[in-house]
Amino acid sequence: xxxxxxxxxxxxxxxxxxxxxxxxxxxxxxxxxxxxxxxxxxxxxxxxxxxxxxxxxxxxxxxxxxxxxxxxxxxxxxxxxxxxxxxxxxxxxxxxxxxxxxxxxxxxxxxxxxxxxxxxxxxxxxxxxxxxxxxxxxxxxxxxxxxxxxxxxxxxxxxxxxxxxxxxxxxxxxxxxxxxxxxxxxxxxxxxxxxxxxxxxxxxxxxxxxxxxxxxxxxxxxxxxxxxxxxxxxxxxxxxxxxxxxxxxxxxxxxxxxxxxxxxxxxxxxxxxxxxxxxxxxxxxxxxxxxxxxxxxxxxxxxxxxxxx
Amino acid sequence: xxxxxxxxxxxxxxxxxxxxxxxxxxxxxxxxxxxxxxxxxxxxxxxxxxxxxxxxxxxxxxxxxxxxxxxxxxxxxxxxxxxxxxxxxxxxxxxxxxxxxxxxxxxxxxxxxxxxxxxxxxxxxxxxxxxxxxxxxxxxxxxxxxxxxxxxxxxxxxxxxxxxxxxxxxxxxxxxxxxxxxxxxxxxxxxxxxxxxxxxxxxxxxxxxxxxxxxxxxxxxxxxxxxxxxxxxxxxxxxxxxxxxxxxxxxxxxxxxxxxxxxxxxxxxxxxxxxxxxxxxxxxxxxxxxxxxxxxxxxxxxxxxxxxx
Numbered sequence: 001x002x003x004x005x006x007x008x009x010x011x012x013x014x015x016x017x018x019x020x021x022x023x024x025x026x027x028x029x030x031x032x033x034x035x036x037x038x039x040x041x042x043x044x045x046x047x048x049x050x051x052x053x054x055x056x057x058x059x060x061x062x063x064x065x066x067x068x069x070x071x072x073x074x075x076x077x078x079x080x081x082x083x084x085x086x087x088x089x090x091x092x093x094x095x096x097x098x099x100x101x102x103x104x105x106x107x108x109x110x111x112x113x114x115x116x117x118x119x120x121x122x123x124x125x126x127x128x129x130x131x132x133x134x135x136x137x138x139x140x141x142x143x144x145x146x147x148x149x150x151x152x153x154x155x156x157x158x159x160x161x162x163x164x165x166x167x168x169x170x171x172x173x174x175x176x177x178x179x180x181x182x183x184x185x186x187x188x189x190x191x192x193x194x195x196x197x198x199x200x201x202x203x204x205x206x207x208x209x210x211x212x213x214x215x216x217x218x219x220x221x222x223x224x225x226x227x228x229x230x231x232x233x234x235x236x237x238x239x240x241x242x243x244x245x246x247x248x249x250x251x252x253x254x255x256x257x258x259x260x261x262x263x264x265x266x267x268x269x270x271x272x273x274x275x276x277x278x279x280x281x282x283x284x285x286x287x288x289x290x291x292x293x294x295x296x297x298x299x300x301x302x303x304x305x306x307x308x309x
Numbered sequence: 310x311x312x313x314x315x316x317x318x319x320x321x322x323x324x325x326x327x328x329x330x331x332x333x334x335x336x337x338x339x340x341x342x343x344x345x346x347x348x349x350x351x352x353x354x355x356x357x358x359x360x361x362x363x364x365x366x367x368x369x370x371x372x373x374x375x376x377x378x379x380x381x382x383x384x385x386x387x388x389x390x391x392x393x394x395x396x397x398x399x400x401x402x403x404x405x406x407x408x409x410x411x412x413x414x415x416x417x418x419x420x421x422x423x424x425x426x427x428x429x430x431x432x433x434x435x436x437x438x439x440x441x442x443x444x445x446x447x448x449x450x451x452x453x454x455x456x457x458x459x460x461x462x463x464x465x466x467x468x469x470x471x472x473x474x475x476x477x478x479x480x481x482x483x484x485x486x487x488x489x490x491x492x493x494x495x496x497x498x499x500x501x502x503x504x505x506x507x508x509x510x511x512x513x514x515x516x517x518x519x520x521x522x523x524x525x526x527x528x529x530x531x532x533x534x535x536x537x538x539x540x541x542x543x544x545x546x547x548x549x550x551x552x553x554x555x556x557x558x559x560x561x562x563x564x565x566x567x568x569x570x571x572x573x574x575x576x577x578x579x580x581x582x583x584x585x586x587x588x589x590x591x592x593x594x595x596x597x598x599x600x601x602x603x604x605x606x607x608x609x610x611x612x613x614x615x616x617x618x
Contacts (some may be wrong), residue, residue, distance in 0.1 A: 209518075
């Protein structure tokens, strides 16, 4: 395996001011794996679903190189379900319903050939579950990227901090970075979070782009301004999947290559928003992605002489 | 005159979660002129103050090349006063009090040597006043940049649209662009607003940067992530002043040069936020500005090969 991902595989019900998707396939690990599959052809997915989960989608994942030996299918049970409603700004949302279902029983057991994977993506989940995945690795992976959310900061901070200490890159949103650090300034927040263990921090700001911090450097990538945002669900996970997939292919963890990975992740996330659920991710090919990367290059490109000169 | 600016010159009372400035000099035309003075040495300011306005500040403006023949001082009256309180996020604020005072009597009469100015900045004001300034120009200026706000969209849309039709560049914030166009998507908003007359649209997004749109191109510049934001008051006007000042010096209105002007404006705005009111703008020199422009270059710089290659 080049990469293993632990995270939710789920059904979502999504309401936006512009449309509704009644029951669409979602989940962090689904988005992450699909995005990473642009760059990789041997990935493992660690999660759990009920026997209501469509075999067709599992086959689409397999077709893209995602091994599902790590995906437990629980007979007679239902998959994790999330329902949310986006506000008019499409940047904020309310959770209407969460049915954990099989997620309550998620006790990850890594297949043998997952245990040497050099790249590990810990999707947003109970930090105890994230830790359990790391515990089963036979040696320290080359790179571990982790996502989390405010819920775990409120309810399981101690466990959360233990996992954060063990990862190379934490990728969270701006509100989460502020909560985790207790600092409003993202520059100060980054300083505090990097002191917790990770070598790099990625702060995802949705339609406002993403920041990458190391101890002494910072990089910013915008989100591509889109004509229509149909559904932002999964954009953050798609970003993370593109990010770690690109790194796993290049096996280069320099700051300059992390910057490229941020651009690639942003490009993939922009596609994700164009249709409901995973639909758009299943359509795009490398030519589409290259065109969008070129859009990013043009979006931020400038040359300038200094004022004094 | 290289540039004339019409806009408020005022006193502000500013509350932030981190401090209070009881009575500090502010106003759009003040910030715009100070920022433009980095690039220009012969500017005119069109506004009105009461005789309570400090001569010391007027002298600081004159020292920087801002001619004040167009600034009417009304005896026995008080200057425009605004009081506002910033929320914890420092990106949103409530207006606590507005005392128009002399602003009610603002009836701009341009001094003779203002009437041939090639660059005109219309700061946020009643669109009737903005129009009156344009009416007095002896010939069409080389470039007119305009700011406005939601208040005029609510109360004077017809007058506003007439002025928008006459300017080259409209520079407003994202909420204003959405309100003016009736479109949530900034890409769609830009399309509609450019159809109203301006050749370019600048959308200021505060801590989230700025976008520049022409009919077929788009450019994005981030805001510099700051360790501490002390007071964002005037940052948008400082941006506009740096933007038009840079353009007036280079006399190049190509898209590529507008991109540079956006970066320069963003650099100046970042300084503005570091202290209350105009304080920081009075301290910085060209070396500071060049250092900050270099920070912007590094912040967004990346090189990438395409996925297919």
